[in-house]
Each structure stands twice: as C-alpha cells, then as structure tokens.
Amino acid sequence: MVLICGCGGSPGVPVGPEPGTAEHGPAELDITFRWMPSPVFGLFGPEGTFVRAYIESFELADAGRSTTWGYHGFVAASPSNIDSMIAAYPPDVSSERPGVGTAIFTGLRRVDDGNWTRIVLCRHGYRSVRDDRASGSSWTSRSDPPRPVEIDFRRVGAGPPDVRSGTNRTPDGDMFGDWRTTRLDFAAIYPTPTGDQNACATMTPPGVPQRAPAHSRQPWPTMAPSPGWSATSLL
Numbered sequence: 001m002v003l004i005c006g007c008g009g010s011p012g013v014p015v016g017p018e019p020g021t022a023e024h025g026p027a028e029l030d031i032t033f034r035w036m037p038s039p040v041f042g043l044f045g046p047e048g049t050f051v052r053a054y055i056e057s058f059e060l061a062d063a064g065r066s067t068t069w070g071y072h073g074f075v076a077a078s079p080s081n082i083d084s085m086i087a088a089y090p091p092d093v094s095s096e097r098p099g100v101g102t103a104i105f106t107g108l109r110r111v112d113d114g115n116w117t118r119i120v121l122c123r124h125g126y127r128s129v130r131d132d133r134a135s136g137s138s139w140t141s142r143s144d145p146p147r148p149v150e151i152d153f154r155r156v157g158a159g160p161p162d163v164r165s166g167t168n169r170t171p172d173g174d175m176f177g178d179w180r181t182t183r184l185d186f187a188a189i190y191p192t193p194t195g196d197q198n199a200c201a202t203m204t205p206p207g208v209p210q211r212a213p214a215h216s217r218q219p220w221p222t223m224a225p226s227p228g229w230s231a232t233s234l235l
Contacts, residue, residue, distance in 0.1 A: 024071070024170040026064025028093045030100045031127075032169055032222040033059075036205040040107025041119060043227055046159035046177065050077075051119055051151060053160070053175035058186060059103060063091050077176035079183070089186050093129060100139075100219040101127030106205045108148065108196060115156060116182070121149040122200035124208045128219030141220045142213035146203065148196040152183040166230030 025031065033056050035043050042048045054077060057070030067075050067082055075082060093099035103125040111118040128141035157178025163171065189197060204210075207223065214220075 024069070025060050026066075026069050028091070028095055028098050029060070029063035030098070030222065031059065031063070032102045032225045034102060034104045034207065034223055034226040036104065036106040036207075038107035040110050044163055044165070046162065046179075047117075049160040049163050049175050050153065050177070050179050051121075053171060054078075054151060054153070054181055054184075055105065055121070055149065056170075058086070058184060062086050062089050062186070063093055063099070065091070071171060071175050073174040073176040077179060078181055085184060092127075097129050097131070099127045099129045100222060101125060102223040103144075104205055104208055104223075105149070106203060108199055108203075116152065116154050118150060118152045120188075120196055121151070122196075122203050122205075123147050123149050124200075124203075124205060126209050126211075126220060130219070131215075137217050138215065139217070139219045140213070140215050143209055143211065146200040148185075148188040148194070148200050150183070150185040150188050151181060153179055153181045155179050164230045165227035167225070168229040168231060169225050171229040172231070 033052070035048075035052055037043060041051060043052065053071050054074070057074040060069040061067050061074070063069070065086065067078070067086065070078075079085065103123060105121045105123055108120045108122050110120070123144070124146045125144040126142065127144065128139045131138040131140055160175055160177040160179060161173070163175075188194070193201075209220075211220075
C-alpha cells in the first residue's frame with residue numbers, strides 16, 4: 001500500500017546547509033539522510049553501502065520523478081521496471097511546492113537465504129513544504145508518520161565498496177557494484193497494521209524530532225547527514 005507523507009523538524013538538532021544547496025538532488029526536495037546504527041546491518045561495509053545508496057537514490061528519484069537523480073549505478077542495480085516503481089509513489093513535493101527535510105532510517109529486521117537478503121527499515125523524518133512558490137513566504141512543516149521500508153537484494157559478482165563517514169550528502173562513484181535490488185516497498189503500510197508497522201510506530205530513534213505541526217515563514221532546518229559520505233567514498 002502506497003503512503004508518502006509530509007514532515008517537520010525540531011530545535012536543538014544539528015543542521016545542514018540552507019535550502020537549495022543539496023549536492024545532488026532535485027529542486028523539488030532539499031533533503032538530508034540520517035542512518036541510525038543497529039544490529040540489523042552495518043553502515044559502512046558493502047551491505048551498508050548498498051542499502052544506504054539504494055534507499056537514498058530511490059527517495060531522490062521519486063521526488064524528482066526521474067531515475068537520473070539516483071546515484072551512479074542506480075538504474076543498473078534496479079529491477080527492469082524501476083520507472084514504474086517510481087511512478088507508483090507520487091511525491092508530496094513539486095516544482096511549485098518544493099520541500100525541505102530530513103529522512104531518518106533504522107534497521108528493524110532481516111531475512112537471509114543464500115545470496116538473497118531482505119532488510120526491513122523503519123523510516124522516520126520530517127519535511128517542510130512551501131505553500132506558494134510565488135510568494136515564498138509560507139511553509140507547512142510536520143513530522144512523518146513512521147513506516148516500514150522493505151528492500152530485497154542479491155549479492156552477485158563484485159560487491160559495493162567499503163566507505164567511510166563524511167560531511168557530504170551524496171557519494172562519488174558507483175556505490176552498488178554488481179549487486180541487484182529485486183524488490184522495494186517504500187511504504188509497507190496496510191489497512192490492518194503488520195508487526196513491522198507496529199514496531200516502527202513504537203520506535204523513537206535518537207534525534208527524531210518531537211514537535212507539533214507548524215505553519216510559518218521559514219522551513220524547519222535539515223539535520224546534518226549521518227554518517228554521510230566522504231569526498232572520495234572509498235577507503
């Protein structure tokens with residue numbers, strides 16, 4: 001079931017660049033990504049590199065309505081119907097109503113079968129959406145309802161690179177190697193809540209803003225990316 005929601009932020013959190021300074025991203029969405037450490041998967045080895053890069057690429061491609069916003073190698077690492085996959089998740093931002101925000105991901109659980117793996121993430125975050133681009137003086141800000149995100153992938157051929165943390169929002173070079181995503185459910189939400197939905201709803205990772213929706217003249221600031229990407233990406 002598809003559900004894409006708007007979001008909002010919190011005082012006292014680390015902030016990133018001002019809106020409009022994203023290193024690689026569509027004008028429709030100025031977003032940073034934060035990944036919380038968990039025992040489900042490591043953030044810096046080949047697996048963490050692949051999952052982080054693919055999920056971030058999909059969110060950027062969805063906002064910009066084009067796979068060109070994915071990181072280098074995104075299309076090759078995707079199922080053949082990637083364009084239809086993106087079309088299935090209509091964004092809540094547009095050229096007339098751009099957004100600013102931060103997405104926060106935490107590993108929930110995993111399933112392994114040979115070279116195939118499913119990782120279930122919990123997505124939290126927030127977003128401010130401009131109400132009227134012509135005036136540019138009004139923003140609606142709110143937190144995202146938490147939701148599960150499911151990614152299935154196969155480890156074949158050469159793996160993605162090991163990476164190190166950095167201050168960059170986006171990486172350089174191919175972050176996927178020969179590995180391939182076989183399925184992605186970017187909003188695994190159903191009328192009867194699943195165990196994953198309930199688990200994500202009760203999870204509050206460090207740094208997730210707790211703030212009421214607001215309507216103001218400025219967007220809520222983005223958080224700094226974490227762990228971010230290094231300038232050279234490779235160790």
